[in-house]
Amino acid sequence: MRRLQLADATPAECCSPIAARAMSEDDAETTASVFKALSDPGRVRILNLLATAGEPVCVCHITPEVGLSQPTVSFHLKKLVQTGLLEREQRGVWAFYSVNRDVLSRLGTVFELEGARA
Numbered sequence: 001m002r003r004l005q006l007a008d009a010t011p012a013e014c015c016s017p018i019a020a021r022a023m024s025e026d027d028a029e030t031t032a033s034v035f036k037a038l039s040d041p042g043r044v045r046i047l048n049l050l051a052t053a054g055e056p057v058c059v060c061h062i063t064p065e066v067g068l069s070q071p072t073v074s075f076h077l078k079k080l081v082q083t084g085l086l087e088r089e090q091r092g093v094w095a096f097y098s099v100n101r102d103v104l105s106r107l108g109t110v111f112e113l114e115g116a117r118a
Helices: 025-037 041-051 059-066 070-083 101-107
Strands: 086-091 094-099
Touching (some): 025 070, 041 059, 041 070, 059 070, 059 094, 070 086, 070 094
Antiparallel strands (some): 086 094
């Protein structure tokens, strides 16, 4: 798997801290796109399922777990992958998904206020 350069990185890989001085419009758009991806309860449930799975999960097992139709789950998975929150691995005809732990860890720093003015 190739590592993305900052120029073509997914939104979650580039999120600027909320406390960053003079956040640019582009940085604000990028950060908002990640939160937009997480604004749907179905996507949050999928992310939760994968975060607690411990190993990549086949799309065929995600659909019954979250109680959504297969097309809806596929749509949500695509959005989460595009945002960089999930990784997708093709194994034969099936796709397996896992949480991008590096990105989630980095995303956890978005709300750090260290160095921010009070």
